[in-house]
Amino acid sequence: MFDDTYFMREAYKEALKAYDDGEIPVGVVIVARDRIIARGHNLTERLNDVTAHAEMMSITAAANAIGGKYLKGCRVFITLEPCSMCAGALYWAQPDEVIFGAADEKNGYRTRGGSLHPKTRVREGLMANESADLLRDFFKSRRK
């Protein structure tokens, strides 16, 4: 039951919360031993803070939950490919695995530069269509 799709669906639920709040819909959950220890969604508008990406706040929350600053033994589920800032934070945090959904060809770290830690496995594509559709809907509704 607690498979990768379950956790990505939880990250997607976080993205939906962002959507409902008028934030760019990106969500994250961080998992340690099949337990969600942190979750978050983008809050840049509400907090008036460009650093308030879902990943940044979730990394901080997970470190608090663990009581240590490195996310060894953790897996990070993100609905969208992280930007350079968030990839940089993940680089320092060194989780075991990063699983992201949709690719971000404009602002993702693979386009803009940066990298995850060599110890971190990376996978992509899980629920990519749903996450990309949510983003597309969001920006379409904003343009109206």
Added chain:
Amino acid sequence: MFDDTYFMREAYKEALKAYDDGEIPVGVVIVARDRIIARGHNLTERLNDVTAHAEMMSITAAANAIGGKYLKGCRVFITLEPCSMCAGALYWAQPDEVIFGAADEKNGYRTRGGSLHPKTRVREGLMANESADLLRDFFKSRRK
């Protein structure tokens, strides 16, 4: 009196505070119209948080001071070349200028990837020796 060296010296004072607290000594001040609106130093150890770099916290503080999330009209003085995470945050914040002291050939964004915003001017080298010496002293004392 309030020239660039004045502001970099203030950033250096922040780095000294980090040094005294056993933190990697990096300091930042953010300046708007020759007034310091935010200052900070590295707090990753005390906060147990890999995202608690001087730049990240100063960007958040400056946005609070301004009441808007973009740092247009601001100049950011950093004692060390920012890492990919902090460069990514600066990319989103879009300050007018980033002035950093010492180069970071190991972990700086020019090595690890990432970029500042095309609207942001970048200068380097101001008080580079002092800032590099402080870092060298710190790591030397740690190895003992």
